[in-house]
Amino acid sequence: MLQYQFQVHKPITTAHLAQTMTLLSLSAFELKQQIDSELAANPALEIIEERRCPHCKRVLPDNGACPICSRPMNTDNDEPIVYVSPMDDFIPMSDYDDSDFSEEPFSPATDDLTSYVIKQIAPELSKDQQLIAIHLLTNLDDDGFLSVKLVDVARYFHVPISQIEEVQKVIQLADPIGVGSINPQQALLIQLEVLSENNSIPEYSIDIVKDHMDLLSKRQYSEIAKKLKISVQRVEKIVEFISDNLNPFPARSHWGNVRNPSAPDSNVYHRPDVLISFSNNDPKMQMIVEIVMPYSGTLQVSPLYKQTIKQTDAELKDAMKGDLERASLFVKCLQQRNHTMQRLMLELVKIQKPYLTKGEKFLKPITRASLAGELEVHESTISRAVSGKSVQLPNRKIVPMAAFFDRSLSARTILREIVSAESKPLSDTEIQKKLDERGIQVARRTVAKYRAMEGILPAHLRQAA
DNA sequence: CTATGGCACGGATT
């Protein structure tokens, strides 16, 4: 990984500049495709595998120490660690069951998710079923899983558990697919089922999820292969399919405009491009930022190829030299991309730390342009780096990176708070005044717009609940 | 007269 952290020089050629820009605008998933095709087209490029940290599975740098596990533990240093983290594998299941951040002061998006799902399924359900659906959907956790037991719900409604399951099934089939499952495994199975209706899914993928989930999350592919009596390569292929197409945490990919389902995201599963967490999950501790790289190895120009070129005839030499040039350019550009991403994220998390620790109210309204000024890069650079990327927050929610630049999120959050605390319906002008008292200056007209965005009715149609 | 929503302009983003 050392080469990702090289001091990167200013781009010299326009080709370098252009390709760096292209790479910068790619998400981790798109980057993987790009690297794949480059790798296939150019024999001078190769990936060398790296040793992995036995604790966290991260790739170890040349000097041997894992940058996360063996980082200096001094807490007085609150400079966040930014690390390029290769994640070609399944998102670790262990992510799920350690301490839960759902009690953190983040306002859960479940309200939005609840109504979003209900709108989709309400027509299919009877009145009684709707009640059950609402009950289930109001008991979702941040990952989109049920936080109540089906048996308890059945008892609560005095109906057989099969009826509850029937409703649950309808919910699971709604977008985001798999929502309302009881665990990642169930969510994956549902997604496989849905996927198999229109596409072919690899043989054994269902078996793996159904019977060997524990092995899957521990990445013990050879064990799985043994049990199913198929080759390890085959298992790896299937795992790749699963991690490319499925989402073990339905709600985490649920972002975007809830009130505008007309533009649903084509992809079921959004993998984050950046992971933000705190060491020991403690917000007071050091922040860890991981830039996700799609490969676990280091991309480099093949030394072997360099050797071979010397012993080759003059005619072929030119072509090979071309490859070599191209390869080294690509590697440089990739380094540059990662370097830029690191600088960007470091600055971003430093500025938005209150948001990451204390919730949406504390999101600072910054512009891409201002950040570009800080980093002394062109604003279009920031623009490219941000667009189309997603970030997993410490509370495990996945949001578009653009959310860090949302000018109105904190205002809208506070607005919601004001409205829910009102004793009598407040007019927009009054709300504007209240916002002003809390340090947010917006026009009255804007209050109206925020209100609409949050789905809050105008004052005269609002009854003090 | 007050509270809101529609439309258009200007700056920021893409």
Next chain:
DNA sequence: AATCCGTGCCATAG
């Protein structure tokens, strides 16, 4: 150059 978002201005509903 095209698009999105916050605002100001104005018309309309109560």
